[in-house]
Structure formats: structure tokens, C-alpha cells
Amino acid sequence: MEKKTTFSNCLQIIPKTSFLRPEELITHRHVEFEAHSGGLKRTQNEVSAAELEELQRAQDSLRAQLSVPRIERLGGRALARWQEKQQVAEVIRKDGKFENFGYSNQGKLYLEYYEALFLLEVGRLQLEYYETIVSVEQAYVLLLGELESEKYEHYLVYSALSRAGYIVVKHQPQRLAQPAVTSEDCIWALLKAKVQSQPVPEHIKDSPFYTLVEKRMEDVKDIIVSQKIEASPVREEAIDFHFDTQKRKAPAEPSKEPATKRAKFCPTGQSLVDQLKNETSYAKFEKLFQKFDIVQLEGKDYTTDESIDCPLKITFDLHLHNEGFKKSSPKAPAFNVIILPPRFDFPHHKQISNILKFHTAPLLVVSVSESKQIQAFLYHIS
Template sequence: MDGANLIGITSKRQFLSATDLIVERHAEVETPAIGLKRTSIEGTPAEEEELKNAYANLRRQLSARRIERQAGRAVAHWHEDQQAAEVLRKDGKFESFGYSKQGKLYLEYYEALFLLELNRLQLEYCEMIVSVEQAYVLLLGEAASEKFNNYLVYSTLSRAGYIVVKHQANTTTSTSTAAVVTSEHCIWALLDEALGHKPVPAHIKASSLYKATKERWSEVKQQIMSHQTTTLEDDNSLDFKFETRKRKAQSQPQEQSKRICRDKPTKSLVNHLKAEPSFKKFQEIFEKLDIIQLQLTDDDSEMNKELRHFKISFDLHLHNEGFRRSAPKSPTFSVVILPTDEPFPTHDELLQCWRQQLSHAVPLLVISVSESKQIQAFLYYIS
């Protein structure tokens, strides 16, 4: 390219004014509403027209000017071996993003891609700046995997206002967990072993209370089976005293009192409570809920089947609860993401997944992602 052409190109370059910068920075392109699913044969003129409009709308979104402040973005470098992005320069608040390792801040692949889409992160790889399109292939991979579903759920919940963090599996040693094990934990573990044929966890067996609780359990069980009680050592030692004085006669006959009681309207305590305004309001709200009771597996053939294992992917926190990564509280929900075309878990499988939370048992939010990338979420409360 000669000098004349270079001067001509430079002279044609235009700079935006302050007003144009403000307008272009907050420009939004509306996407057309999605209509009903088409059932006609492919290749029809109506389908070609719809695809043409969709491509034009997509081209309009991509060609829109994006004015952002480059200094307002953090800088991170993607490590392929660690599958994490090392933050080289922070900008803004990173309270709910990333994890620390050897004094450095790292971002998970879904966190880095989410911040990249929000234009809060500049991702670099091999000393090159990665675009959003390249980041999808680099961070999620070209082959089909669960990473895309995890990111789709993470992005949707984060945009909805939740604080989404990676679920911390309880992998503490027996010495550290034995200190928080109480007698109630030992009793429930023994009940699960006796009634549900489930083994006692190792951290409960290592507790000093487990042996004493098991011995007391055997004593109580033997007393119940032999119909012996330890509360009454000697029945003869009890001194029953009965009142020997005569009672006064009633002022009016018994038949008249019965007649008076019949004349009065009888209204129980339950009926009184049902007449309260709070009960009526609760009844109106309760009728709107879609409650489905899960059935237990009574059939022996169903009980003998191997239960599927569902892992907990994320923990959800609310913004108004004062979330702190250094000292996190119990999450509001625990998220379980089902693979595509995977049937919903049964009662026993949900109970098994719920018991993975040894430190805090919170409701499970089971999310299913369809082939069309639509999300369906169901909340399960287990008591």
C-alpha cells in the first residue's frame, strides 16, 4: 500500500462525539419473539423467509457498534492443563468469582466465559486475545460434553440474580469431622442401618460417641423386646392416694345440664382455627401449588435395582444474605443438572443425592436441559 492510499484512508476515519458515544454504548437490538414450533415440511417458502429474517436480525446484532471502556475489564490467561483461567489483573468486584490457589486467583471455565460475555474480562491464550466465539471452542471444547449444559445453567441462574458457586464436596478427614459428630448423628446413622440397610458413614464410626450410642441402642432394643422398663424399679414403692371426701351435689339436675349443652352450638378448636383470616389466606396459596408426592419403591424388584448417582454441581446463594467466599453460609439450594434425555430421579435417588450434603441439608433444585437448550427446573424439599 503506497503513502497516498494510506493518507486517504486516514482522512476518511471519523471519531465519535461524546453524545454518539453515550448513544452507541447503550444501544440494544430487539430480538423477534419466538413463535410456535413449525410442523410443515422443510424447504417451504415460509421457512426460507423465516430463516432470511433470522439471519438478518443476527447480522444486525453482530454489526452493532460496541463502545466499552477497555480499562474496565480484567485480564486473565487460560491454562489448558489446569482447565482454568489465571487472573492477571482484577477490575471490579470478584467476591463471588474464582478460587485461590497458591496465592493466585483462578476462574472456572464457566466463570471466565460468563465474564467474557459481559465484557468484564479480556481472556488471553498463547499471547493472543480470545474472542467470544473462540472462547466457546477453547473453554467448552468441540466435542459434546456436559460443560455446555453446566455453563447454560450457570449463566441463566447468574443473570436471574443468584450467586452461583461450585459445590464444595465434603471430603474432610475423619479426625476433623469427628469433632462435629453428635449423638443425634449416631442415632440417625443406626436407624438408617437398621431400617434402610445403609452402612454407617466412616466419620461417624470414628467418633467417640458412636460406641456408647450403639451400646445404649442395644440395651434399649433388648428392653423393648423383653417388655422390661427401667423407669419403674419397684411397683410396690409407689404410693397412690385417693380422695375420700364426698363430693357436693350438683345445683341442677343432670338432664337439664345436658339439655343446655345441646342447645349451645358445638364448635371445636379446629373449626375456630379454620375461621381465622390467616388460615384462609394460607389455603388460597396452598391450592395454587402443584404438589406431587413421590412414591416409595415397595416392590422387591425395584428395590434391588441399582440406584443412579446424581452429583451436585452448584450451590445457590441469595444476594441479600451477605455472601462471603471466605466464610460462606449454608446455600439456599443445591443444583443437580440432569444430562440430556435422562429421566428424573426417583425418591430413593433424590434421598441418596440429598444425603451427600453432610454439613448442610438444603432443598435440591433439579434442572433438566433439553436438546433445544430449554431449561426446566423442579425444586424438591426433603424432610
């Protein structure tokens, strides 16, 4: 006889779920376990009874520590999926505040690799890869890569600064405010484009003077090109020289020459240079000369470009919590973070001053040693 499955039978199959009391929740939530001290560190294997007993105690201590029941709130985690091609984590479900993490693109929220790994370590994120939950150990290999790279040092710095209370975001280059464009700026930009084949900047093209100056220069060029130089007729005249054969008499009183050349050429008392400065042509030349960009060359290595091989690159921007940080419209950062490559010396004054020409925030230069110790120095040049 075939037995029918009813709703009451299903209830009997499903095991009853045991619920914990509030006291038990608190007890399992805050578990404190004191690890067993193994004494002095052994430097070599002795294969003795004491050593085997010590290893057995260490294994029992680890087993007891891992077997302690723990509870956690699953609803307190956000859900993200790792996108291997883009090397970012796409947030599927948010839980809690995410105003300081990630960036939006086409209505979706993405996390950088260091942000996803940090949230995973602090228990705020559940990361999935091909519909499989990724553990913290697996996330290190998946997000940082199997080969040695700068990602691990960057994550160590990001994690340390985030745990210290800073808002750490990816560095965003700030656009400096462009000064008001004049007609002279348009002229020089057009001349550089014609002579040096340099593109005209966009802020100059947007100027109302640009179209007028460009048309005026084209008109002047057409006038110069269309001019025809007519050769003036050469007049041939007979040259009739008459030389006086008589000797001239010397003057009775020879003229008195000044004692110095300065007194001879500068009767007013001024130097020759001062007299030239008073002329109108010098004033026009001085006004024109001030418009040239003059670069002083220092040393014999002026042909090398330091920006090509220079490892000093700003990686992160630091903001303070009490400054009202907004990801949509961030203010100027409190510090700019530079992470030095391994085995690289700290920068000198010239390198720091070159970077501070384009950034107003103080520089926090961080070095990560081979033992993963972090050293940071704050550079501020007033």
C-alpha cells in the same frame, strides 16, 4: 545529505487522535438497530428474482448492523490467561468485584471454565490464549471442548441462574458435625478393625479414650493368649448298680395335671417370654443388641450399589445476595443444583430421599433438552 530525526519530526509523524464529545460518546455507547424483517420463512430454494432480492436485503441489513461504530471502556475488563493443562483461567488483572467468582490457590486467582465464559459474554473479562485475545466464539470451542460433553449443559444452567440473580458456586460437600466419641465407640471401632479390617476413623483416633481403650484391649488379649488350660485328672470309680426287682405300686390318687401348658409352665400367669425378659441375662443381651447396626433389606436388588451408576450428583450451590455470602466462609446454600444428563428421567421419591439424607438444602433438579430449553423443579421433603 542525511536528514536527522528530531523530536519535532516525530510529532509530525504521529497522527492526531480525534476525541469524541460527551454527546457522541452517549450516542455510540447505546446504539439501537432494528433488524429488517424477512417475512415468512422459506422451506426450499426457489432460485427466483424475489428470493435473490430478499437475500440481498438481509445481507445489507447485517452489513449495516455490523458497521455501526461502537465504543467500550477497555479499563472495565479483567485480564485472564487460559491454562490448558489445568483447564482453568488464571486471572492476571482484576477489575471490579470478584468476590463471587473463582478460587484462590497459592496466592493466585483462578476461574472455572463456566465462570470465565460467563464473564467473557457479559463483557467483564478479556481472555488470552498464547498471548492472543480469544473471541466469544473461539472461547466456546476452547473452554467447552470440541467433543460433546456435559460442560455445555452445565454452562447453560450456570449462565441462566447467574443472570437470574443467584450466586452460583461449585458444590462444596459440607462436613457433618461428629457426635461426642465415647469409650464404647472406640471399642467397636477397634473390633471392626480387627475382625472386618475396617480402618479406624480419624475422629475416633483423636478421642482421649482411644489410647486407653486400645491398651486395655491389648492387655486383655495377652491375658487370654497366655492362659494354659490344664486337663483335669479323670477319676475312675467302680460303678455298682443295684436294681430293685420288686414292682412299684401305683399312687392311690393320681396327680392333677393343669388344663393348659401355660398354666403348667407359668404358674404366675405370665407368658414364658415375659418370664425370660425378667431375667438378668436378657437385660444384658438387650443392652448389647442395641449397639448393633441393623440394616433392613428391601427387595431383591439389595446387592446393587446405587451410588456407582447413579447420575444424580450435586453440581452447584445457590446462595442469595441478601444473605451476606462470603467465599472464604460460606453459609449453608439456599438450594443444591442437580443437572440431569440428556434423555434422563426426573428422579423419584426414593432417589431424592436418599440424597436428602446427607444434604439439608432443598434440591433444584434441572434438565436441559436437546433444543437447549431448561426445565427446573424444586424438591423439598419435610
